[in-house]
Amino acid sequence: MIDLEALHPLFVIFHILGVAFGAGAGFVADVLFFSSIKKREFTEEKVKTIGLVSKMVWLGIAIILVSGILLVLSEPGILQSAKFWAKMTVVGILIINGAIFHFRHYPSLLKNYGKFFSSAEEFLKVSGGLFLSGALSAPSWITALTLGVLRRLPYSYWFYIGIYGAVILGGVVFSLTLRRYLSSQLPSTPTLKAGNSALGGALK
Template sequence: MKTLIVYIHLIAACIAIGILLIQDLALAKSLGKPLSKTAIQELSKSADVMFVALVALWVSGLTLVVIGYLDDPQQYLFNEKLWAKYTVVSILTLNGLLLHFFSFARITSPSGLLTFSAHEQILVVVTGAISSVSWLFACYLGIARNWNHNVSYEFVMTVYGAFLFIAFLVAGSVLYNLHRKDSCEFPQNFYS
């Protein structure tokens, strides 16, 4: 039974990561310009599939925790990497809500992302960076068996934070270059 649940967990993660990478690439190619109707439909379908994958990951992950606890009630819950993984997954879940209710509306706007205020543009690229890093890092934690009971929660979260920081720098650089490439001026309030 446990093997089947691990398999479901793995398949859900693979589907989510595949869609994430495909959509991130498609959005990067758009260069902040308006998306086509087809691209918007694909993004919407992808968001629906990612939601189902995330629910499957939560259900299968919590089931695996219960099984792990029942197998070894003395030690299983003392694995700090496990708690870090659930923190990262919680962050990506909350960020997913922000993506769904804030960022998607700006990305799919008929005028394109670059017409929004600087604060809105920054929030969109930050939510995108958090999403990409969180999904990839959560998957890494799923296979980092050598970290079980060997690393602290603080260590794992520091590594995660470092990847987020790098992603924020990259996202900011991409946004800055989008404005330069299109010879658009930054919105007047960009630096305020």
């Protein structure tokens, strides 16, 4: 019979490594995304790299879930930990965010790679969901990693979630502000402007 309680420290290490692995992959995906946004173009290479890194994120989440189950089996008392449930809530949000990205945003990137966003309207039209996804990703992984390495603290579940919510709010505000700033660097409807110029030339 396997003594799961004796293996608890190993499961803790396994759990933290899963969070670190997922967080690292998530940060790489965010860097690739924002660097592409800055250049206003998603190349085929970057889109495929983002897809590969996203699979690594899912692997990290799988490790977190498996090790989390093993932690509960080896120490059932962990279910009384507010920090544990707060971390699992964050992981749940990461799963939902990852699923939305995988099934909605990534197929869109695959269809539009190599496309250059030449106008503010075009950029704003396609970037909203991606920016919100990025705003959720990095703060969530940072929170999960922090909760994973912290020892048990005498705070309530809602205390952790409140802090997490504030971090997410800050990330969303920053992300949408960055989106608005980047769109302001683009011309408005260049095609229309070109058409107006041609019309003006014809009238002359």
